[in-house]
Amino acid sequence: MITSAAAAAHPNIAFIKYWGNRDDLLRIPANGSISMNLSGLQTRTIVQFDTSLEEDQLVINGESAGAEALQRVSATLDRIRELADLKTAARVTSENSFPTGTGIASSASAFAALTLAAATALGLGLPEKELSRLARIGSGSASRSIPGGFVEWQAGKDHASSYAVSLAGPEHWDLVDQIVLISREHKAVSSSQGHQLADTSPLQEARVADADRRLGICRQALLERDFPTFAEVVEQDSNLMHSVMMTSSPPLFYWEPGTLEIMNAVREWRQEGLQVCYTVDAGPNVHVLSPAEHAEAVKRKLTALTNVKSILTCTPGGPAWLIEP
Numbered sequence: 001m002i003t004s005a006a007a008a009a010h011p012n013i014a015f016i017k018y019w020g021n022r023d024d025l026l027r028i029p030a031n032g033s034i035s036m037n038l039s040g041l042q043t044r045t046i047v048q049f050d051t052s053l054e055e056d057q058l059v060i061n062g063e064s065a066g067a068e069a070l071q072r073v074s075a076t077l078d079r080i081r082e083l084a085d086l087k088t089a090a091r092v093t094s095e096n097s098f099p100t101g102t103g104i105a106s107s108a109s110a111f112a113a114l115t116l117a118a119a120t121a122l123g124l125g126l127p128e129k130e131l132s133r134l135a136r137i138g139s140g141s142a143s144r145s146i147p148g149g150f151v152e153w154q155a156g157k158d159h160a161s162s163y164a165v166s167l168a169g170p171e172h173w174d175l176v177d178q179i180v181l182i183s184r185e186h187k188a189v190s191s192s193q194g195h196q197l198a199d200t201s202p203l204q205e206a207r208v209a210d211a212d213r214r215l216g217i218c219r220q221a222l223l224e225r226d227f228p229t230f231a232e233v234v235e236q237d238s239n240l241m242h243s244v245m246m247t248s249s250p251p252l253f254y255w256e257p258g259t260l261e262i263m264n265a266v267r268e269w270r271q272e273g274l275q276v277c278y279t280v281d282a283g284p285n286v287h288v289l290s291p292a293e294h295a296e297a298v299k300r301k302l303t304a305l306t307n308v309k310s311i312l313t314c315t316p317g318g319p320a321w322l323i324e325p
């Protein structure tokens with residue numbers, strides 16, 4: 001017997017970052033985070049629970065996935081199976097719409113889509129909060145790709161209290177994220193490995209202790225569409241996370257020369273009066289944020305820089321959604 005469902009989700013860009021866990025297994029983060037879903041990019045996933053299967057199977061972009069990825073998917077499926085009181089294995093088929101080899105993280109959209117598809121296939125009809133908690137088990141940032149628009153993941157202290165909620169829908173603010181792709185040769189240390197190093201930096205404690213202040217400023221700036229305040233706190237938060245990364249043991253350096261060139265240029269353009277700021281995740285690509293009316297001018301300036309290979313343009317995206325299998 002086969003029971004199946006399909007779902008899609010957007011990745012998200014964090015304005016206030018998640019870096020380091022209180023509990024690595026459950027992915028209870030050291031601090032709360034705030035993000036925006038990225039319309040235009042998506043993962044589409046089909047989950048088929050099939051009584052004829054001996055074990056879970058995972059195909060990503062047409063290729064059979066490795067043991068590590070499969071184990072992570074199975075751990076999320078196990079939680080969902082437990083809720084449905086069922087042991088049936090599943091075939092999971094997932095496709096990303098993002099260009100491959102760009103270093104755009106897909107775990108957020110992947111685990112959000114997986115969770116919604118699996119829970120729907122088993123007829124669970126779970127509320128958004130519960131879907132967010134379950135997605136979090138697969139990948140912390142995936143908890144933020146379940147609700148729509150601008151989202152806050154409340155750190156919480158345990159599984160029940162750690163989930164994400166929407167602060168405002170995608171229509172609230174026409175922010176544009178221009179993801180500037182930087183060429184790179186080495187594969188970065190994964191976020192999952194990075195989170196485990198966060199506490200080895202003497203700066204992590206200070207970063208976490210100050211997180212509620214940054215969250216408060218960012219939340220209010222978002223709700224008031226106050227770009228100048230938003231820009232300062234978003235850049236500071238990104239710089240703080242990278243300071244922790246660079247001072248971990250072993251240290252993690254995600255920036256490349258092109259990353260720094262863009263960060264410096266963006267700060268200069270802001271001083272000249274353009275509404276623009278940057279944020280950088282666990283890789284060299286730079287997310288350049290601006291209100292829609294400034295996006296064209298920002299793009300022209302970005303394109304003139306030497307290290308800019310290509311740009312992906314994203315606007316605020318909605319919640320994870322069901323699709324036709």
Ligand code: DP6
Pocket residue numbers: 013014016017018019027033105107108138139140141142191192193195281282
């Ligand atoms: C730098 O959610 O990818 O993008 O929970 O191990 O899957 P896992 O990590 P992940 O970490 C995201 C880190 C970040 C910041 C952020 O998105 O908040």
